[in-house]
Structure formats: C-alpha cells, structure tokens
Amino acid sequence: MKLRQLQRDEAIVREHDQPSRSCLVIEGFAYRFKAASDGKRQIFSFQVRGEIPDLHSLHLKTMDHDLAALSPAIVGFIAHSDLLELCVQFPGVAGTLWRETLIDGSIFREWMLGIGQRQAQTRIAHLFCELYLRLDAVGLAQDWTVSLPITQEQLGDALGLSTVHVNRSLNGLRADSLITLGAGKLRIDDWDGLKDVADFDPAYLHLRQPKPSLHA
Amino acid sequence: MKLRQLQRDEAIVREHDQPSRSCLVIEGFAYRFKAASDGKRQIFSFQVRGEIPDLHSLHLKTMDHDLAALSPAIVGFIAHSDLLELCVQFPGVAGTLWRETLIDGSIFREWMLGIGQRQAQTRIAHLFCELYLRLDAVGLAQDWTVSLPITQEQLGDALGLSTVHVNRSLNGLRADSLITLGAGKLRIDDWDGLKDVADFDPAYLHLRQPKPSLHA
DNA sequence: CGCGTGATTGACCTTGCTCAAAACGAGTGG
C-alpha cells in the first residue's frame, strides 16, 4: 500500500475529483467538509485511525466534498480495483465495508439532529462524547484523555457555530468541570456529567462492543 | 412482495427496532427522523417512489431512527434474506444497492451544509430544488409541478427552523415569484431564480442523467 | 525578541425563536 505523509490542512481529495483509490487513515486525523458559495464551510466528519473516509468513491465516481488532514497525518491509498477484487474473493469484506459506509451515514444523521435542534453547549459536548468513544474503540484513549489537535474555528465549522460562540460555550463546559481542552488534548473530567449535557446515546455509532463502564 | 397501505404519519419502523426486512416506497412519501430528548425532532430525509429508506438495516441491525409515512402511502417489504440472496446471485445488485445508500449519505452531507451554514430562505429553496429533481427523475413532475403533501411544521423539522419562520420565509419566496406551494402541490415558477437563491448544485444527488434543460 | 496563529473578551446586532391570537379551509353532522 502506498503511504503518504500529510501536513496539517493538506488536501487528500477534492470535490469534483474522480479518484481511482481510497484513503486509509493510519495516523493522525482527517476531516471532510464542503463549502457553500458564500465561503462558509461545513465540516461533516472527523476520521480517526483505521477509517476510510472516502470509501464511498468506490461506487460514487465523483467526489461531492473535500477530504483533508486535520493534523499532520499518515494515510495509505488502496486502489479501487484491489478493493473490488477483495470484495469478490471474500464476500464478507464487501458486507463489512458497506457497513462502515452505513455507520458513516448514521453519524451524519446524529450530527444533523445536533446542528438542527440542539443548543451550542450540547452540540460541543456531544461531539466530544462521540470522539472519545471512537478513539477509545481503536485504543487511542488513556486516562480519559485523547489527542485532539483541533482549533476552535474547526469546531465551529463542524457544529455550525461561530468561533466566538464555540469559545464561550467551551468555557461553560470548563466552568462545570466537565472537560479540559488544550494543547491538542481533550480530557473528559466528568463523563456522566458530559453525557448528560450532551444528550448522548452512543447507539448511533453501532459499536460492536460498547464498554459497559461508559454506557451505563 | 408484501404490500402495506399506510396512513399519514403512520410508523413503518421505529428507533431500536431490529427489522428483518426493508421497505420499498411504492406510492406516496416516507420520511425519516430522530427526536432529541427535549422533544425536538430532526427530519433527515424524504423518500419518494422507488427508494428503500431503511436499506441500511440490512447491515446495521438496530434502527437508530424512525421511519414513517409522510402522506398516505403504499410500501412493500422485502426480506433481508431475499436481498442478500439477490446480492450473491447477481453481484451487480450489491453494488447498485450499496450505491443507493451512499447517495443517501451524500444527501445528508448536503443537508448538513444547509442546516449548519445557510440562511432560512436558502435552505427552503434548496430543499425544493432537490425534491423537484428527485421527483422528476422518477417521472413524478409535470409542468414544473410535483405533488408534495407536506406541512410547514414538517418543513421546519427538516430544515432546523421554527414553523413561524418557515412560513415567513416561504412568503419571501412567493413574493419573489419563485414558487407556488399549497394544496399538497409545489410548483416551481422560476427554476433559475430558485436555484440561485438556493445555492443549488445537483452534483450531490449523483443522478445518472442530469437533465440538460434543468442543470444548465 | 519579534512573529504569527489561535484563544479570549467586549460591545453591539441580526436572525430566527417563542408565545399567543386570529384567519382559513377541508371534512362532518345537522
């Protein structure tokens, strides 16, 4: 597999591209977004180790959004032809990959619910709950802490909030001793409290083995 | 295939269900939504004839949202076992179905962009552009008119707006002679004008044969 | 030490929300 080292904010695939391969996140974070014509942009996913953010390009030839590195990252590229062959030789693979794209969609739905209906603090808290569980699922969480090299502007673009309002809402969460965010790290100081203000139910992540300790 | 006649707002599948079959819309409209704990709900899709709104349940065993009839409708049910068998016997079918679920995701992304970043009038106009094209694609549009039995409350739930604001924004579109909405019908009075305020680019629908007359 | 990016804060403003009342219209029973 062809590897590539990426700088922060470096593009991986762009809207209108017709890629012949998909990208596997090996280290760091990737994110996807789309810009409206007035320049505002919406980020609709953050992708972590082991995910294939543009797997959909296997069946949708033209990209309808951008994919880029959130932080310095390493990604691998897998040719669509190889993926298709894998699917033919091992029928289970097709189902598994399909499932991954369906979970992607499920997360979109949850984000839509958040952006459309929830208040600022709740949205932020919800995102943190989600990212924590997803990172934990691939072994990237220790001591309630995960690496999260994200700016408040990017948070705003993902949540449909202005940078200023993200900042103020974050301070609200800090004041309630729910999280510590800074220096590229997120620490959950009070999971139950955070889950509570987040209105968080992890079912939509379709994790195979929910951690009983977390999902009580 | 087992058919079923549905009343307006009748549930087809519910969150937490574990269906063993998926639903094909044969006549009328279906819609999907999820409610937050404070009772507000987000609608994230309207499904038209020929679509399989809960196809994802083929690989995600537990529903993470509700599916219901928007208007009186007829749906058919297809057992997952039959679908899986079809996929094995005709490999092309799997790809086609997978593709449908990917387009579903693409539409979610566009909606997210709208809800997160666009103004009320733009959102509404965008939705109308999308629905018109999708209905036209299955032959349900004539004379710039489509059947659209939707309330302003449902529009609001889909767009992240209050009913009152939907009403006022609709009046804005009417005042600009862009649309006529009422009596369960939507007529596009000025496609180019509507497309313009909608910031609409149909690429995300991944239609196979975009109509040159419309997409100029 | 000087720079540059990102975080933070203050002041003010706008979009869209809430509450509440009124108008409308299709369907029902008299």
Added chain:
DNA sequence: CCACTCGTTTTGAGCAAGGTCAATCACGCG
C-alpha cells in the same frame, strides 16, 4: 346549505441565542 371542528397557516410583538466586528492576550517558534 350551514354550523362546527380540527389542523394548518398566517400575523403580531417581544425576546434570546448566537453572529459580527474588532481589539487584546497567550504562546510556541525561529
């Protein structure tokens, strides 16, 4: 045909969450 009802649309008035603009602060880095 009319009165009544229920759901939906429309309108008014006041409010608030969140946006905008702009200045300041903090900190890692060369």
